[in-house]
Amino acid sequence: MNLLKTLHLALRSLLRNKVRTGLTMLGIVIGISSVIAMVAMGQGASMMIQDQLSTMGRNIVMVFPGAASSGGFSFGGGSSTTLTSEDGAAAAGLGSVRAVAPVVRTRAQIIAGGQNWVPQSMMGTSPEFLDVRDWAMDEGGFFTETDVASSAKVCVLGRTTADTLFPGETAVQQTIRIKNFPFRVLGVLARKGTSAMGQDQDDVVLAPWTTVKKTLQGSAFSNVDQLLVSAKSDVEAASAELTSLLRQRHRIREGDDSDFRILTMDEMASTVTQTSRVMTLLLAMIASISLVVGGIGIMNIMLVSVVERTREIGLRMAVGARRRDILMQFLMEATAISVAAGVIGMVLGSAAAWVISGTLKWPTLISPASIGIAFAFSCAVGIFFGFYPALRASRMDPIEALRYE
Amino acid sequence: MTAQISLRNVGKIYHLGEVDIRPLQDVSLDIGAGEFVAIMGASGSGKTTLMNVIGCMDRPTEGRYLLEGTEVSTLSGDELARVRNRKFGFVFQSFNLLARTAALENVELPLLYWNDLPGRERRKRAEAALARVGLSDRMGHHPSQLSGGQQQRVAIARALVNEPAIVLADEPTGNLDSASEREIVALLHELNAAGITVVLVTHNPEIGAHAKRLIRIRDGRIVEGA
């Protein structure tokens, strides 16, 4: 008997007992739909984080001063003063590097007109910043190399900051006071949105790093808090070149620890998404327990069905069915139940994910892989839990089976 | 010229713990193509056991069984299944129709195995078999919608659908009233007239008397008609 005929036969006998078949499917339906919904939520969260990370710019490599600590990374930068803007200039000459922007961070109150505001982020940097961060201007322009060289008191505002300080009017060419120094606003950055850390990236003030260093921090040194590097294409190559360049410039001997840390976008992405991946896995595991329960349900019903249909089995053997034909018939029934349940589960799970993303504003992503895996799983559950009942059916003695009351 | 069915010193032994049960002992029997054989004997005398051996449902533990000249007692399980499918039609006392399944589908059952007939062809043959037993108007009926006699006729159609050389009927009328019984026996005679070998187990002496040949069996041995 070929597979198609067996499938046809299995479907016929399943349809003969619709209520039972439906109830048997329920466990798998619940299992598959919860796996699909959980994974969709988890993957949606990962995707959102990835999206937000990509707003950082393309092929970003970050260099922080201070020795690498084993416990991950921090965005604050170390207390070390070893990383300088000269390092940045040298790094810009590397073959694998496209552009470098130094970053100096500070925090200060802004006064503009009657408004008082402390932006979430205040950075000193260079004109390369726009290029590195892949950021566009909304209005006006950015400051220039000349402004950096002369420590000009000029700045660029993020969209949020501009709208807060100058509601209903343009911020360009206005004057704001930072720590009581007057700064001229040259332009406003285009909107960037929320960062992977949940920060509003548009609540930002950018000024020449020299101005921030000398005027706002009152420092005579030229060390920076971070070098933002944009690699040409190969992030790994860029970070290797940066490492050897900086070790050489900082005269670090072979075998000694570096006095700086390099972090690539990929590493950041993986660190940030790791948590959500673990969560997804845990949720999927819990959901798959209900798959196993559903599988046991199938096995239970199939065992009952085999006993009930003892005479049918005997008759089929009498008219020429081989043991293999009987085995395949019952295995096919179990598999058809769980695959049909799997398909229903996929539809329900996708619908649930859709409802969740609509009502809870939680992004969901139903990947073909998760559909494929769920399908494979429901097949596997049917075959695994259907095998024992089918084997019992095929092992029956035709004479005994025909005599069964 | 060997007989269609040829049993030589066939025995069947069941070992039940300490005791051996011998439902068949030293049975030698030839049945030629086109015969109509009735088997009679007391309950427990071994009639069903003999039918099972003849129908390749069961292997004898002793002796030789040649079916159309081929030794079948040494065939594998799958090979026996094929022989059952191709050579035999079975009719049982308790009909053994699939419940909640149309007569037509019940009759198609033997065609599902050992061939690649398309569904249309299976259906055509099943319809022809049902017509042969006079049930063309009941093809879509489920067993529960048919009388006992009609159910047994569906079962006979199922036995015929593969055009077997031999029909084995073990007390086919045991569950039927006498009117239906006459109908069924007449049908079996009709098949026999068309060239099919019929072996029929019965407790009814009248039916036995009408058979071309009567075999009596007692305690696993043939006492008459061998």
Ligand SMILES: Nc1ncnc2c1ncn2[C@@H]1O[C@H](COP(=O)(O)OP(=O)(O)OP(=O)(O)O)[C@@H](O)[C@H]1O
């Ligand atoms: N699987 C078995 N194990 C042990 N003994 C068996 C088995 N099958 C049949 N027997 C025994 O073999 C003997 C013959 O049984 P069989 O069924 O052939 O009788 P029968 O002539 O068909 O009787 P009836 O007219 O009641 O149908 C009986 O004594 C029965 O108990």
Ligand SMILES: [Mg+2]
């Ligand atoms: Mg009997």
